[in-house]
Amino acid sequence: xxxxxxxxxxxxxxxxxxxxxxxxxxxxxxxxxxxxxxxxxxxxxxxxxxxxxxxxxxxxxxxxxxxxxxxxxxxxxxxxxxxxxxxxxxxxxxxxxxxxxxxxxxxxxxxxxxxxxxxxxxxxxxxxxxxxxxxxxxxxxxxxxxxxxxxxxxxxxxxxxxx
Ligand code: RP5
Numbered sequence: 001x002x003x004x005x006x007x008x009x010x011x012x013x014x015x016x017x018x019x020x021x022x023x024x025x026x027x028x029x030x031x032x033x034x035x036x037x038x039x040x041x042x043x044x045x046x047x048x049x050x051x052x053x054x055x056x057x058x059x060x061x062x063x064x065x066x067x068x069x070x071x072x073x074x075x076x077x078x079x080x081x082x083x084x085x086x087x088x089x090x091x092x093x094x095x096x097x098x099x100x101x102x103x104x105x106x107x108x109x110x111x112x113x114x115x116x117x118x119x120x121x122x123x124x125x126x127x128x129x130x131x132x133x134x135x136x137x138x139x140x141x142x143x144x145x146x147x148x149x150x151x152x153x154x155x156x157x158x159x160x161x162x163x
Pocket of ligand 1: 004005007033059062083085
């Protein structure tokens with residue numbers, strides 16, 4: 001399940017959904033804030049658990065406590081995506097998301113678009129522990145990334161730095 005603190009977060013969290021779609025992983029998407037509608041957020045997590053959701057991805061900006069609140073409610077893995085928009089280009093959200101006291105972890109990825117994409121890949125890696133077909137799709141994705149780097153390198157032959 002993808003949760004975001006505000007509809008304004010969708011601009012970046014859509015990257016998470018796009019990667020999950022590419023990896024053929026179904027995911028519900030919801031807006032639900034930890035501070036604006038705490039009870040609703042808790043109810044969403046409880047329902048998701050009952051229905052078998054295995055990993056939660058939570059994106060929020062500023063004093064980003066959504067992932068921490070979700071992690072407080074579930075023992076399933078929670079991945080936090082800190083979003084820019086506050087101070088320091090998202091440093092506030094990065095610290096709020098990552099700096100969980102011991103005992104209630106939030107696996108925190110990078111701020112912004114890279115983190116939004118990596119949240120999907122990290123969720124996929126967790127799910128692939130019990131899904132051989134998904135593991136194969138992840139290996140193909142890594143292979144495609146390596147090939148894209150090689151292609152970029154080849155396209156610069158004769159023009160790049162150091163030539
Ligand atoms: C957080 O505050 C949200 O996750 C969002 O990133 C930020 C600003 O929210 P809005 O004021 O745009 O709704 O709760």
